[in-house]
């Protein structure tokens with residue numbers, strides 16, 4: 001049984017991905033700052049297949065400690081999903097330095113740190129592995145209401161994906177990103193407000209928010225051992241909002 005780590009897996013898209021991975025036969029570590037929500041998910045999925053780990057992905061020491069704990073508990077993970085992120089809908093004129101730095105630290109540095117430290121351990125163990133990042137449409141088109149810091153952090157993740165993919169390809173480690181548009185998740189309505197939902201839907205070519213299960217199934221596909229030739233890609237799941 002392979003072990004997968006999902007950062008920010010306690011709720012929202014991360015929880016959908018965790019459920020899909022457990023259904024696929026993985027043991028899943030929910031690595032999140034929200035310990036309460038993570039425990040609820042572990043109860044739902046069963047402690048023999050799922051565990052919760054308190055992790056702030058922006059902290060170098062916390063990431064190293066998390067890897068130590070996971071290796072001791074379940075052995076070296078095969079799959080790492082960088083899903084944890086924070087977002088603040090703000091105009092460029094209103095963003096203060098502290099908020100800019102925190103969004104970058106969680107979203108971009110967190111993805112960098114987790115990928116780098118996980119990859120180092122895979123190499124030391126001579127293991128192959130998979131890294132899947134959750135990017136965003138905002139990282140491609142600037143986003144409509146997600147804030148410059150969030151959009152820039154996601155654009156940075158798309159670029160990190162290419163560089164990590166190139167550097168790690170020879171070791172049998174693939175690195176890919178899924179770039180969702182607005183998904184059918186509580187966070188979307190919380191950001192735009194219930195009243196703006198009809199306007200958002202009218203603007204989507206498909207007329208529908210993206211299904212989080214589509215993203216989760218793509219994670220499963222990218223993680224397959226025989227998907228070894230698929231690396232460095234950013235896969236769009238964006239309701240037809242941005243075609244390239």
Ligand SMILES: NC(=O)c1ccc[n+]([C@@H]2O[C@H](COP(=O)([O-])OP(=O)(O)OC[C@H]3O[C@@H](n4cnc5c(N)ncnc54)[C@H](O)[C@@H]3O)[C@@H](O)[C@H]2O)c1
Pocket residue numbers: 007008009010011012013014031032033034055056057058082083084085086106134135136137179180181182183184185187188
């Ligand atoms: N919801 C969407 O429509 C949408 C669209 C595009 C991309 N995304 C991306 O999908 C991912 C999940 O989004 P969501 O909508 O489920 O968000 P969410 O806010 O519901 O969940 C984010 C999770 O990350 C955790 N988290 C926050 N800071 C953390 C930290 N420092 N360390 C570890 N965990 C931390 C939170 O506790 C939470 O469980 C994010 O990367 C987001 O950018 C979402």
